[in-house]
Amino acid sequence: MTNATIPPPAAGPLAETETRSVWELIKRRVRGGELGAWPVVIGLIVIWVVFQALNDRFLTAQNLSNLALQITAVGMISVGIVLVLLLGEIDLSVGSVAGVCAAALAVLSVRRGWSDVAAIIAALVLGALIGLLQGTIFAKLGVPAFVVTLAGNLGWLGLQLYLLGSEGTINVPTGTITDLMNTKLSQAAGWIVGLIVVALYALAAFSGRARRASAGLPAASLRTDLVRVIGLAAIVVATVAVLNSWQGVPLGLLILVGLVALLDLVLRKTRYGRSIFAVGGNIEAARRAGINVAAIQISVFTLCSTFAALGGILLVSRGFSATQTTGASDVLLLAIAGAVIGGVSLFGGRGSPWGALLGAVVLGSISSGMLLIDVDSSVRYMITAAVLLAAVILDSVSRRGRRSSGRG
Amino acid sequence: MTAADSPVLALSGISKRFGAVQALTDVSLEVYPGEVVALVGDNGAGKSTLIKVIAGVGPADTGEIRWEDRPVNITKPADATGLGIATVYQDLALCDNLDVVANLFLGRELTRTRVLDEIGMEKRSRELLGSLSVRLPSVRVPVAGLSGGQRQSVAIARSLLGEPKVVLLDEPTAALGVAQTAEVLDLVERLRERGLGVILISHNLADVKAVADRVVVLRLGRNAGAFDPDQTSQEEIVQAITGALDNAVTRRRARSEAPPGDSAAGSSVDSSVDEDRELGGEG
Numbered sequence A: 001m002t003n004a005t006i007p008p009p010a011a012g013p014l015a016e017t018e019t020r021s022v023w024e025l026i027k028r029r030v031r032g033g034e035l036g037a038w039p040v041v042i043g044l045i046v047i048w049v050v051f052q053a054l055n056d057r058f059l060t061a062q063n064l065s066n067l068a069l070q071i072t073a074v075g076m077i078s079v080g081i082v083l084v085l086l087l088g089e090i091d092l093s094v095g096s097v098a099g100v101c102a103a104a105l106a107v108l109s110v111r112r113g114w115s116d117v118a119a120i121i122a123a124l125v126l127g128a129l130i131g132l133l134q135g136t137i138f139a140k141l142g143v144p145a146f147v148v149t150l151a152g153n154l155g156w157l158g159l160q161l162y163l164l165g166s167e168g169t170i171n172v173p174t175g176t177i178t179d180l181m182n183t184k185l186s187q188a189a190g191w192i193v194g195l196i197v198v199a200l201y202a203l204a205a206f207s208g209r210a211r212r213a214s215a216g217l218p219a220a221s222l223r224t225d226l227v228r229v230i231g232l233a234a235i236v237v238a239t240v241a242v243l244n245s246w247q248g249v250p251l252g253l254l255i256l257v258g259l260v261a262l263l264d265l266v267l268r269k270t271r272y273g274r275s276i277f278a279v280g281g282n283i284e285a286a287r288r289a290g291i292n293v294a295a296i297q298i299s300v301f302t303l304c305s306t307f308a309a310l311g312g313i314l315l316v317s318r319g320f321s322a323t324q325t326t327g328a329s330d331v332l333l334l335a336i337a338g339a340v341i342g343g344v345s346l347f348g349g350r351g352s353p354w355g356a357l358l359g360a361v362v363l364g365s366i367s368s369g370m371l372l373i374d375v376d377s378s379v380r381y382m383i384t385a386a387v388l389l390a391a392v393i394l395d396s397v398s399r400r401g402r403r404s405s406g407r408g
Numbered sequence B: 001m002t003a004a005d006s007p008v009l010a011l012s013g014i015s016k017r018f019g020a021v022q023a024l025t026d027v028s029l030e031v032y033p034g035e036v037v038a039l040v041g042d043n044g045a046g047k048s049t050l051i052k053v054i055a056g057v058g059p060a061d062t063g064e065i066r067w068e069d070r071p072v073n074i075t076k077p078a079d080a081t082g083l084g085i086a087t088v089y090q091d092l093a094l095c096d097n098l099d100v101v102a103n104l105f106l107g108r109e110l111t112r113t114r115v116l117d118e119i120g121m122e123k124r125s126r127e128l129l130g131s132l133s134v135r136l137p138s139v140r141v142p143v144a145g146l147s148g149g150q151r152q153s154v155a156i157a158r159s160l161l162g163e164p165k166v167v168l169l170d171e172p173t174a175a176l177g178v179a180q181t182a183e184v185l186d187l188v189e190r191l192r193e194r195g196l197g198v199i200l201i202s203h204n205l206a207d208v209k210a211v212a213d214r215v216v217v218l219r220l221g222r223n224a225g226a227f228d229p230d231q232t233s234q235e236e237i238v239q240a241i242t243g244a245l246d247n248a249v250t251r252r253r254a255r256s257e258a259p260p261g262d263s264a265a266g267s268s269v270d271s272s273v274d275e276d277r278e279l280g281g282e283g
Ligand SMILES: Nc1ncnc2c1ncn2[C@@H]1O[C@H](COP(=O)(O)OP(=O)(O)OP(=O)(O)O)[C@@H](O)[C@H]1O
Pocket: B018, B019, B021, B022, B023, B041, B042, B043, B044, B045, B046, B047, B048, B049, B050
């Protein structure tokens, strides 16, 4: 065998250069087009600084507390959108699904006299069934998702109007349904929840380190882990302190954050979550790896509609009524925009449910700030559009960066 | 360890039609443990079709497949993987957004109490990549950030996780530069050292000569000879591939080299082949 023209073997021992310092990580991510949430966080800080400069009531406890309540329902819908975007698909029906589930909730609990809990469960099941139907049409019949869900958008809106009947509005009396968005945790309860969150996170971080070390694997530098834990603690303490100094941590916000955290764990730590990322990254590779692609797609659309249903329930809870415009108007667009602004790629396979929360905070801050400085909602739409456009451009550009850095 | 005197995989009389196209006619092929068999042939010769027959993606119409001396049926991909046949397709089938560990274990993730066992998978990945001397910046980078050679190495390494006995590689170096090609060829040699049978499709005869123990030529869906690459000049293989002494390759050489001289096998021919190999490093 002639080796004359084969260059010296490029191979050697597994050369790991894993000095996982924060700076290295940032550099690698920028080069690889993996910016993650940083642009949004920076953007959010800019937004807050600007609005605070324009009106010093912006960063008050009362305003921030209101903001938290404002973003909860749409944020919840946005979480479902994240899942669909991770597949590289889109769901244009979530606004109407939220609306029809809100209508069903009100009809069942008010007109039919169901208990609040039973009506809530029924509304969630309705949402799940809608997603199951749309997902099956998409995955099994091969109809593009945006068409299926566009039809759904119209159809479920029709059903919503039909359910509400000629009156068009059903007021919901105080009860479990309205408690969801109108309950505030006591000061002590707020701090205890915050403490538990930080403790769990620290425990997970440091036990993960220990397990990696005992398995002989390189771990993130201790400083990185410490920075993360302290960073989270700072955010939690600041949030609880601010919310407590007004009326306390809203239950609705807690539900949203809790579900986001849970979904994040499912996505990162289970085979199911890994499969979602795989389908979004390379559907053919996922199929060849034995993943049941259709089942993943159907389940994701089901989950997305269920989150939309929950969003609708929260809208009823906050407004004490289900109306013909519940879930209508800009709800769909804000839910999608929130996910995209939160760094979830439109091209599939990249993003996190935390992005939905972050995006919701950005959008909520813009609208709350605009309201404070007394600017018309026409301007708010235009500013929101600019932010969305910036996020999408960033997404597209970083995708291009990834493409050119990949493959030879 | 299988005795190396009997083939681990033996195909005989394989035929396959696609409508009017007779893609394979009475083809036979054998692979021994620890042997690299190069499968060469022009575009449309039936190489990929044959690979798909073995991988269970497109079963043959007729013919016999023997695995470790027993006749077997391979009608679906799971049959092939069940026997111990791993396939690395031309288009890699990696998820760009997932890191190396996630790609290696895609579809067969390790779990502990339903939670992904990231530590177990990472350990196993490092062992595997280390034993193959694959160099990567980190096993936790998304594969989008890897070079073509590294990606191909990951794809090949992934096929080894199932402890296969035969690995099928469809044009593993087609899109690679010189250094990255060498990386992959090194990897192929390491598969051989592990006692695996390797079937390698390549259009690059220099690569084939460098790494193969046997060269099997397909022409128009039929066997067109098997060669020992150490005993055979590149021109003889080209003749077998094109089916003519006077073919496009020799004509081109004749034009560029002034009088071609006596083209019998010999050191002069070999050295000219070597020159070609240096120049035509396949971009
Ligand atoms: N799915 C198919 N349907 C119809 N004809 C096919 C199909 N797959 C392959 N063929 C035909 O079978 C013949 C062999 O194709 P094959 O892909 O095996 O060639 P190959 O040797 O791999 O070529 P290349 O070097 O271009 O990859 C060709 O004539 C091709 O057109």
